[in-house]
Amino acid sequence: MSKRAISGFVSRRLLVLTALAGGPSHGYALINEIEHLSGTRIGPGTLYGLLADLEQSGLIEEVPSESRRCPFQLTASGRAFLIEKLNEADRLVAIGRQRLAIP
């Protein structure tokens, strides 16, 4: 499956959280990381809408920085949420592989 096809399956919010799992990151770096991860080319309009939603949900927060680009990072809730979603995905993958008899 191509990266482009993967991006259709995975929620963009999950992509942002996964991109932030590696550590604090600012908008431009996130845009590039998400493209690298999934092939999805998002713009700043999309990204900051997602960041606002995730921040309001308490899943990410800003990191104080002297740079003009303020990085964001996962909160404890965000990390727990991402782990839960990845575990769900793992279970789904296991079931799918079992039903398709993939070793």
Place this chain on the structure above:
Amino acid sequence: MASEPRQLGRMLQVALRVYPKWWRDRFEEYANEDLESLLADGRMPLALAANLAFGAVSVRLSRWSTDLRRSIVGLAVLMLTLVAFQTVHVATPSSPYGGAAAPQNSQFAVVAVCPMGAGTTLMISHRTADHFPAICPSRNNRRSS
């Protein structure tokens, strides 16, 4: 916004102004930085402006209550149905040359433009300044120093 003058295209600046005030206070400075980098990477300004415009509409709609959004969507569907009915099923007078005459453009325009105008007015007049009052702590420090 206390950001320095930027060399962004006018199209992008206009697109950024479509966002609500709370969003601009919160994210405009960062978005400006990202836009400059993306333009330097060779991204098309038109695509970025379109992305910003869609993002602005999405941000504005996301702050509305579910009931209001449903009402607007319902109204839009109703109006689109009326437009479709108007253009497809309403008989148009015969042309003196034998074929069908042009659709009744003035009525079509009224039916099509009114809901768009009402929606745009609602969107622009909606005040969401009390959302996300906090800004980046580092920006707070910079401004106070």
